Amino acid sequence: MNIKNLKQIVLTVICLLGIGSATAWSQSIRVKGTVLDENGAGFIGAGVVQKGTTNGTMTDAKGNFEITVTQGAILQFTFISYVPQELPATQNMKVTLLPDTQTIEETVVIGYGVQKKSVVTAAISSITSEDLKIQSQTRVDNMLQGMSSGVLVTQGSGSPDSGSQVRVRGVGTIHNSDPLYIVDGMPAGSIDFINPNDIERIEVLKDAASGAVYGARAANGVILVTTKKGKEGKTHVSYDFSYGLQNPWRKPTVLNATEYAIMMNEGMLNDGKAPIYNDPYSLGEGTDWVDAIFDKNSPIVKHDVNVSGGNGKVDYSISGGYLSNKGTIGGSFDRSYYNRMTLRENVGVVIFDKTEERNWLNKLTFRNQISYAHIRSASISTNSEYGSPLGSALGMSPLDPIYADAQTEEKYKILYPDGYPYIIRNSAGVPYFIADAGVYNEQANPIAMLDMPGGRSSTDKIVAGLNTELNLFDGLKFRNSVSLDLAYVYGNSYSKEYFLTSKSYKYDTITEKETYDKDGNKSVTDKINYGSSASQTMDRYYTWQVENVLAYDKTFGRHTVNAVLGQSALRSTSASLGASANGLMYPYDTWKISVNNTLGKQENGDRNGWGSWNSIPYSLISY
Template identity: 45%
Template sequence: MKNAYKTCSTRGLYSLLLLALVLAGHSATAQVNKHPLSGKITAAKDNSPLPGASVAVKGTTTGTITSATGDFTLQVSDADSLEVSLIGFNRQTIAVKGRTSITIALEDGTTGLDEIVVVGYGTEKKRLNTGAIGRVNGAALEETHTLRVDQALQGQTPGIQVTSNSAQPGEPMKVRIRGTGTIGNSDPLYIVDGMPVSDISYLNSGDVASMDVLKDAASAAIYGARAANGVVIVTTKKGRKGNMQVSYDGFYGQQNPARKLPLLDAHEYGIIMNEAAINSNRAPYFSVEQINQLGKGTDWQEAIFNKHAPTQSHTVNVSGGSEKSVYSSSLSYMKQEGTIGFKGQSQYERLAFRLSSEHYMYKDVVKFGENFTYTLSNKKGVGVGTSIITPFALL
């Protein structure tokens, strides 16, 4: 029995040694068979490069991040599979199968609540911060065809009050993110492409790619005391690599009051004036014959309306670029006539030109560019709270 036990132990030891040698040889063979794989990650929607995408070898700690042009390089074997992921896109797993170059197109994905959102100097999961940041994308702006950028926030972001000071064309909107937070001025801080501005009326809504509203103190902490009333971050459209593209967006419409106030005509007004005089122990202003002669009189409310007031907006955008430079430029014209006042008395007209470009140098280490906007506007109209026609002229 002792000899049989020794024989079994010896055979088991030989088997373990043989298995270890096989595994070591297999590992060495796999190590020898590794080869470089170069690739590019693009968006399936428009084939634009996706920088910052994570490319990892499945089941290992080997991985990399794509460059500003969407390119990457990895050491892989034929049996490996790549896992590609990027926030806002669906994750993909691709088998190498002996390839030395590969192009992977990622499909747009729904925004997950576990995504990371930059808030001030730190980060938080979006599901923990979903009420602190509101977002309006460029598609919503194109659908609503707003004449002013701040008007696009109306009804699009919960918890934000956006009201108009008057119906005068070109009048700014009153935006309240955190209520009346400071004395005298409760307007939020506007950040356009990283630059703080006090007003965004010079922007054309067709040039805006997205708008983010920072509501609470944590998300707006990086801007300090200036963010006491909240922050609105505006990002304009940028160029993309590819052939030059020319696009046009415009509309034309007419405006009329939806309803009018039920006012008295001249005959009814004369009766009311007589009743007021009698109630004050005074003689009536008009006799019965005079009241009957007044008739309907002039409808002064109808007279002050500008019927079928036109409103129009036209934008031409040119964009494109190469591996090293991208550009986007636009020329826009907008005009709106008011519905109150005589024709031409109340109107707002704006002509705007925008140029934006980015250039990469020294293997994408250095990037420089510019955002240039020129706006020429003309506004005239009826002052808020003033009268332009006196209804007592009939007396």
């Protein structure tokens, strides 16, 4: 290419760029205008942005603005607490922004009352039922994650019955840093018994000012939960159903059989010894123990039904829900699950309303709330290198199989003559592989561990409340509320005779027991050391609360006066009973497995019982 041709090409490119720039400049327009407020005055600091771009400006002290945009552009006009507007870009625009009355008039719950959001200065976050709809969580504490600034939610584990650790603005106390939960005015130790579909709104009180009425109990923040009420109108019936499948989105990566053999050979060579495996590449993938313990497509099922409505005198909301959630580890063995059934009733009644006739003793209302929750759950031991299923799966060799073949089973008869009758087998009778305790210590075949019986728990919880409100005078109201919370928590577990490894086993053995009479004569008897056992526990928690509140709230022109005078009394008691015994009479009939159906005797230490009454009494009177 000669110099003359190169010059022609350069000139051509410059001309094309110039034409393109001129065309783009001809498609842009300079827009001027004014933004006014609801009183017709210039709006200072309003945002003016070309839609879909970062091209924007702000109005000056007189509400004027100038901006260069493309022809046909849409301009967005915004300001906090004002209704945003979108208009086509034209010359000499005049735009009026109006206050967002819905945002200004929105109220938030603060302790024993409500206030308009526009006048609240304390640190309060509100979460509505619409916000909760975008969540797919099944527990309310897990749903708080990412919904409020300053609130850290950490899930304890992947087990379906695992709750979350909630921290409001960090750790506030040394021991227990959990926030105070208030459900419809009643303190609650947790909120796992609530169906998320029954929640109308959640308020998170973060600072001392917003939670002052709760005193020291609010040191770690307060979470107020308000359940749904009926609305005036026709009866509305809704039914929601969902079915989902759960799979782990990420699993720990472990070596396959070939990689494991290569690593072992390298270790032996570095130690000056001969390699163990002649041809590691012939071993293939081997057993992926981590993949084996995870269930594929673990189901989660939800049913929710709600009936609500009302008129000028009565409003009602009645709902029921059912949740079934299988764990991704142990769910197929019925060792990990979370089932919850809930029933809730919320009825409000206007006894009389004479507000049109007089301003004293002119309105009396009652509201009754009753909820019931039945929860059944089971979980495996949390992750640990000391014998937990996942910990064992991470440590097991990929060269070991899940099941023992016929030849290996014959070896077990010789290696473990006493334990062989109690090795774990699957439902088809195939024995599980027995790990070498000399290599794995406490760790064992994780699939065999999951195929053993485990502990289960169930909870029955009733929360009821009756609220009365009487208008004494113009702006002066008296509220009385009586609430109770009764919960029974049951736990049961059993263990059959088993042999996992030479270090992890339990089966009946016989030892000699020596006893002496008063003359010093010795006698020897056989004592049975039972390998099977059962245990049962029952805990009861009962709390009642009575509150009386006198509230005054009156607006005079642009000024509002409010005051609260209240009294609260709360009493909480608990009781616990439990028993354990060894030697199951019917180890293979689960309907007959209980502490009563056992062979162990108390004098041999095979039967134990315990109990307490009012072990943690708690009373509180506040004014």
